[in-house]
Amino acid sequence: MQDRSERENRTVAITPKILYYGTTVVLLTTLNEDETVNISPISSSWALGDHIVLGLGAGGKALENLQRHPECVINLPEAAQWKQVERLASLTGKNPVPTSKQDAGFKYVKDKFAYAGFTRTASVQVQPSRITECPIQIEARVKHIRIPGDAPHFAIVETLSAQVHVKSELVLGDHHINPASWNPLIYNFRHYFGLGEEQGKSFRSET
Ligand SMILES: Cc1cc2nc3c(=O)[nH]c(=O)nc-3n(C[C@H](O)[C@H](O)[C@H](O)COP(=O)(O)O)c2cc1C
Numbered sequence: 001m002q003d004r005s006e007r008e009n010r011t012v013a014i015t016p017k018i019l020y021y022g023t024t025v026v027l028l029t030t031l032n033e034d035e036t037v038n039i040s041p042i043s044s045s046w047a048l049g050d051h052i053v054l055g056l057g058a059g060g061k062a063l064e065n066l067q068r069h070p071e072c073v074i075n076l077p078e079a080a081q082w083k084q085v086e087r088l089a090s091l092t093g094k095n096p097v098p099t100s101k102q103d104a105g106f107k108y109v110k111d112k113f114a115y116a117g118f119t120r121t122a123s124v125q126v127q128p129s130r131i132t133e134c135p136i137q138i139e140a141r142v143k144h145i146r147i148p149g150d151a152p153h154f155a156i157v158e159t160l161s162a163q164v165h166v167k168s169e170l171v172l173g174d175h176h177i178n179p180a181s182w183n184p185l186i187y188n189f190r191h192y193f194g195l196g197e198e199q200g201k202s203f204r205s206e207t
Pocket of ligand 1: 025040042055059062063088089090
């Protein structure tokens with residue numbers, strides 16, 4: 001018996017190239033210098049209360065746009081939309097394409113909405129538009145951008161939610177999102193997943 005549990009709990013030390021351990025995909029919309037809107041797929045984000053923190057690569061258009069215009073929309077695609085997300089994966093709104101992205105095969109596309117088959121809906125509190133097809137769209141204002149001195153290739157962007165829009169079929173009662181209906185897209189070590197069966201709920205759940 002003891003042998004079996006020892007075997008099950010055995011670990012090995014490895015050096016993975018990436019640590020994308022399964023987080024929600026966000027399609028971040030930001031305002032370009034000519035007031036058109038860029039879309040950047042990201043998966044580094046977390047929410048606490050009405051604050052949402054984003055992790056953005058320093059060489060991308062999203063960070064450049066947020067430094068100039070501190071507003072964005074955190075659009076959340078559902079699992080079934082992964083192919084549209086992947087259409088955007090090798091693109092940048094940066095022109096010319098930065099050398100680091102050129103090496104990885106990225107290309108510049110200005111209108112990523114058209115390229116991925118998404119449409120725009122005007123936001124209420126911020127200037128960048130929302131992605132109509134994403135079931136959850138969170139308009140947000142940037143409160144702080146920090147570029148760590150020892151890791152200047154990425155930025156920690158703190159945002160504050162200004163308005164949350166949710167497709168009506170996901171809403172339960174007045175202000176809850178039905179977790180049985182919402183199926184976020186999860187980025188799991190560069191593979192896309194949805195959610196499996198519900199396993200249980202927190203003691204704080206109201207639904
Ligand atoms: C599913 C997915 C998750 C990604 N996660 C992040 C991320 O968390 N932060 C980031 O800066 N880039 C992330 N990327 C890479 C950006 O999408 C990529 O750098 C892109 O060129 C950014 O577009 P932009 O330069 O127009 O902002 C991710 C890409 C994909 C497809």
